[in-house]
Structure formats: structure tokens, C-alpha cells
Amino acid sequence: MSELRKDPIVDHWVIIAENRAERPNELLQPEPAGVEPEACPFCAGNEEQTPGEVAALRPAASERDAPGWRVRVVPNRYPALEHSADQPAASNGFYSSVPGVGVHEVIIECPEHLVRTTDLSEEQLAEVLLTYRDRLLVAKLDRRLRSGMIFKNVGAAAGASIEHTHSQLIATPLVPTSLAEELSSASEFYRAQGRCIFCELVERERADARRVVLDASAFVAFCPYAARFPYETWILPGAHSSHYETLSRYDCHKLASILLGAMTKIDAAADRPAYNLVVHSAPFDAEAHDLYHWHIEIIPRLTSTAGFEWGSGLYINPLAPERAAERLRDC
């Protein structure tokens, strides 16, 4: 017997249908990303294969676009959005469009050819997380932009086209749909209850404990109640914080520790799956505030999304989050 669960934050439902885990090929195998390491444009020494860097963590003595860097940031070669606008916003009252101004950057996480978050040291990952913060701070200087999203695709099944471990930043001139929905629900909860819905969530998950994967006091990692995917895991700061970019260097180390811990467990439980990681943070134009709480969502891509999911917005998850969390804790 399956169960339909409503996400407590947004009006999305999920079908938890564990019988479907028995389906042949229900869980996808990770696919090779199909990139030859010797030709990798993200490896140190191949800097000329990418657009010129916009930032890097490197010794002061080292040269731009040359080896020596630890984390390197370059514009995406095929940007979804760009700095300059060559068209006006348009609307005929029915159809509306706005020019695709924005930022689309690639954050290359290490100079050596490593392919997964778990291949990085905690020190390396902390520098990557610090770079997320710094690039968000730069992007929000452009007053045309309203929101920035950091994300990471690992494995071909998760949409990665290059296997060398990297993240991306896309900053947009509007607040993306999913964030707008979270903000709307969080705002409603705040009006009714006088507190942040994510703070409430953290408190309830810690008290219940069945879905908690790791609890490191400054951060907690758990499988959400209405998980859409097997082993879906969220990481939230325990203390209220609306904007990722307010993270301190010290917090980045703590976040690296729990993220590495959670990813190591997911790699072990699901055999190094393809996955997406997304950082949700409050829009740029909002001051630090009491109703939204930044967080990281990790989505292993073990199930494929098919017509039903696309058509209905309902997800079918063959692994209940309580069981997923138990397996992850045991890893």
C-alpha cells in the first residue's frame, strides 16, 4: 500500500510506493560521463580550453589562467544567461518575456582530475563552499539580478557533460519558480505562526530522529518527509539564516564536514549514484530576514522521471525516507 505525502513547505505531493522498488531496472545504474581525462578542460594545465577565469583561489605569485590554483571560476562556455542585454522586456498582455541577462559561471572544484564530491578533502570542499559564497556576493552587486542558485550535477544521468568535479552558479533577473513557491509558503507560515517554517522543520526532524542522517549541531542532514527521490537528503543550518552568502569561513568548514559525511553515506548506500546538489538561498533583494532559511538539497538520480511526473507534478518514490535515513545512518 502506498501513501501520498504533502511537502510541509510547498504544495507538492509525493507518492511513497515501496512496492515499486521491486520493479526490474527501477533504480538506474550510474552511467560513465564519457570524458577522456587527458582532454579534460577543467584540469590544471588545460586552462586555455576554458574562457578566462573570473576568480580563483591561488597563491598571489601565480598567474591568472595558469596552473597553481586550488579552485577556479570561469564563465560557462554555453551560458544560459549573459551579462549584456540586447533586447527589451516584452509583453502583449498574454505572452511575456524578459531578456536573458544574468550570470552563468562554472566553479572548478580542484586542479586534479577528481570526479565526485567525496574525492575531495574536507579542506578542499571548504574552499569550494567559500567560493560559492564569494560568487554569490559578486553576482548580487548587479542590481538587475534578483536571485542566485548554486548547483552541481554529477554523472551523465544527472545532466553532467564534463566529469571533472565542478559546480555552477546561475543568477537570474527573476525569482525562480521553486524559490518563489517556498517563499510564498514560508511567508504564510510566518504570518500564522510567527516563526520560520524551516526552523520548525529542523526542530521537528531532530525531535523525531527517524529521518535524521547526521546531526552536527551547527548543521543537520535528514531525508525530508515528502522525499521525491530515494536517498534525497537536505542539509540545513540549525540556527536561522536566510542567505547562504552570510556564511563565515568557520561555518564553511563545518558545512564541508557534514556535506562530505552525507555524500560518503549516499555513495556507500546507493553505489556512487549520479546526483544533483542545489543550494536554495533567499533572493538577493531581500535583507537577512526571519522567514526563509537557506538549505542544500541532494537529489540522487536513481529513478527516472517519466510522463506521470512531468504531467502531474507528483513524484513516485519507491523508498520511504525513514528507511533511506536508516540505511544512510548504518553506512
Added chain:
Amino acid sequence: MSELRKDPIVDHWVIIAENRAERPNELLQPEPAGVEPEACPFCAGNEEQTPGEVAALRPAASERDAPGWRVRVVPNRYPALEHSADQPAASNGFYSSVPGVGVHEVIIECPEHLVRTTDLSEEQLAEVLLTYRDRLLVAKLDRRLRSGMIFKNVGAAAGASIEHTHSQLIATPLVPTSLAEELSSASEFYRAQGRCIFCELVERERADARRVVLDASAFVAFCPYAARFPYETWILPGAHSSHYETLSRYDCHKLASILLGAMTKIDAAADRPAYNLVVHSAPFDAEAHDLYHWHIEIIPRLTSTAGFEWGSGLYINPLAPERAAERLRDC
């Protein structure tokens, strides 16, 4: 330069970024579904490999669960939802769940081992479309169910686990998220303008013509203004109609004709891609009404959805719908 477009029906934005079409491997190749025809559970003669049929188009003289059928409907072996409920609805004021009651059926579209919609004759497809109607009419007799969605997955990249051409029906005890969003926008438009937003859409697309793929008067096929995917195509009845299940046998033939025409063009333009097809129809509990308009969405799976799409709800489409429609018209 890319462009952000808002869907005129729901509050979803799409990034039309044609420069990304140049990205290596941007467009996925279709994958083999990996099923051996001789062992196909959906072929005539292998009826014992599926659960017993709940309906079939077959000569009166032929036997249930034996060859002779033209279209056959069986329960899904791994149902996401089931008829019987063994648990109550639950809510603690923060987390809510409802039992997974519902219908999950497989509509086997032909007795021979064909794998794509375009392998069917128009006559066969008309009988499939008629079966959609009949199964929706049966599902809505269960007063616990609020909505039924017909969908079809073709190709492994679209989530198909069996290649023999088939569709599915999932009927749910709630109105799925995407349909609820469409209804909410349609309702708002109806209050403001006094007409169906989809009727307005059909009129505007016909007048503009740039995105129209096929126009057969009773039905029109076009690429939507805020297409999320390359070659995404919608088919709508030209005359207002809220519920698919009110289709006449005569209409099913006309619908088969335009659907086969559109799929033939998509197969030619995109080299027989994996795709999802979804029928959106008004909830069961609504009488035929003036604000919603049933329609079919065809989603070729040529791009993969990655972290940005999952995190933001924003889609990046490397092929503008005007260009997609032009190519489809030329096929």
C-alpha cells in the same frame, strides 16, 4: 542572447537559450529499451505474463486473457496506487498524508511487438484513444478519486521500462500539483476575461501561425510559447471541451490523425526521440465547465534535466519553439 519566457497559463518561466544547442552532447541520443521481443509480456500469446485484463477490445467470441485482442488493459504489476486502503489519512498539523488509493493501469496498444506511436495505423491509434476515454469513465465511478491522468513513456530516456508500445492511467485521490496550478490560473483568467484561457491560446496561436505544426480544424498542434523542451508540442481541440472523456468515437479518429501526423514529424525532425505524452483533463468531480480545456502535451526527451531545473523550476531550452515548429512543418 537568451530570453526568459513566462508560460501564459501557469507561473513557470523558461530560458530560451539557443546558443546551448552547440554544446557537445546537448541533445541526448535515444537509448535502447533493452527488452527482448520474444520475452515481451505485452505481446499477444504472452498474456499470462501480466496481471489479468480489466478490459480489452476483442471479438465477442474470443477469450479473456487470450490472444484475439486489439487493445488490452491490465493493472500495473507495480502499482503506484491501489484500489484498497489499509491506512487512514493522517496529519499532525505540519506533516500530512493520505492513503495511496487509486488506479494504475497499463493500456497495451497493439498485440504485435511495435514500439512507437508511429508504428500504429490511424485505425489502431483511434482505438487506443477510445480506450483512454473508456478507462477514464470507469475510473471516475470511484467517488474517492478526484483526477485521472493518461500518459505514455517511449524510450528508456523517457522512463519506459518495457518497449512494446503502451500507455498508462493513474487516477489519484487528489488533484495533482500541475493540474491544480493550471486550474488556478485558468480560473483567474476566466474571472478577469470571461473566457477559457486555452480557447484564447488556440485563437492566438492560429492567428500568429509561427508556432503551429498542424491545423486540422477540430484539433490544432503547436509548439507552446514557453516550451520547456526542444520540439515540445501540444494538441488541443479547437472547440472548447473540459474533459477528455467526453470525446466521441468520431473525434477519436480525428485526434488519431493529428497525433499520428505530429508524431511522424517529431520522429523525422528529432530522429525518433524518447518522449513522454501526457493528457491533461479536468478533475473528475467537476462537471463539464467553461474554464478548463483538455489537451495533450508531447515532451521529447532530448535534453536532460539537471540540478538547475530541479532546484529552480526554470527550464533551459536550446531550441526556440518558433524554430522547432518551422522544422516540424518542413518534415
